[in-house]
């Protein structure tokens with residue numbers, strides 16, 4: 001039985017540190033030993049400040065690093081941001097400041113190792129530091145995600161795919177959300193974190209996981225040595241069935257969801273705002289691709305916020321964004337609805353908008369369900 005621990009928490013370090021220490025002690029205390037290399041893997045998607053609730057809070061990273069140091073092990077804080085400089089992320093999210101004076105290595109993932117993640121993918125390139133770590137402490141942020149509904153413990157390990165390779169994997173899955181969810185599961189299973197502590201103190205609701213989302217205070221941290229159990233407990237916290245998330249739905253179909261028990265009182269978070277549906281798929285399988293194309297929300301630009309910074313068209317795996325003289329233009333025939341552009345837009349200029357086909361399908365589904 002997988003256990004999920006819950007603590008009320010704030011970003012007051014005097015309170016936060018004992019809560020993180022107690023969770024790590026219970027869940028991984030006997031695994032973090034003197035001399036071992038411990039990878040601390042936060043969510044460091046792109047540069048943002050702690051109050052934006054886009055990245056794992058620096059004080060949670062600090063508490064994990066201090067715990068590892070107290071155990072005599074060697075902490076390394078790493079991730080591979082979607083775009084932009086790692087040094088800028090450390091500075092803007094005040095991780096530099098939080099870790100000042102601590103003997104911690106901070107570096108972006110760079111080298112990769114070909115790692116077998118099983119069929120149909122076979123050997124793929126995964127960050128060497130993740131594959132070779134003795135222990136992994138996964139520190140996801142509680143955030144919504146336009147494609148996956150939520151990004152939590154399982155999804156956070158996608159950061160072990162280095163740089164632009166992430167976009168290539170998005171492209172391979174295309175508009176098939178289930179295929180992408182299964183890839184995320186396979187990567188997670190190949191680089192299985194020893195323990196996950198989720199930052200749910202200041203979460204992100206609405207159109208996450210980037211600047212389109214809105215910070216929402218929840219005031220908890222949650223931990224487990226089983227990422228799937230942790231993600232299921234978060235769904236319970238937010239009042240949704242776990243099968244609404246593509247990752248947990250596919251994990252269920254693959255037969256890898258654990259039985260789980262929540263230790264501690266799980267508050268209810270009323271009216272948590274989710275992004276527009278990532279796809280309303282029903283009916284015979286041969287119609288699924290057609291339905292995805294016509295019901296999945298599309299990226300749109302609020303031109304008054306766009307600074308023509310180039311990040312979206314540089315990153316778009318489908319090359320579906322074209323810079324014109326003064327504004328960007330989407331080619332929706334090419335767009336695979338990965339929402340990477342929305343995720344990384346540093347000015348919050350992009351958002352997902354439900355299509356007419358999506359609205360009609362939703363109404364029909366509500367009527368006949």
Ligand code: SF4
Pocket residue numbers: 301305306307308309310311312313328344345346347348349350
């Ligand atoms: S939409 Fe955002 S990412 Fe794209 S060019 Fe404009 S500001 Fe940059």
Ligand code: SF4
Pocket residue numbers: 299315316317318319320321330334335336337338339340341342
């Ligand atoms: S336009 Fe945006 S959502 Fe569409 S494929 Fe490109 S990055 Fe993905």
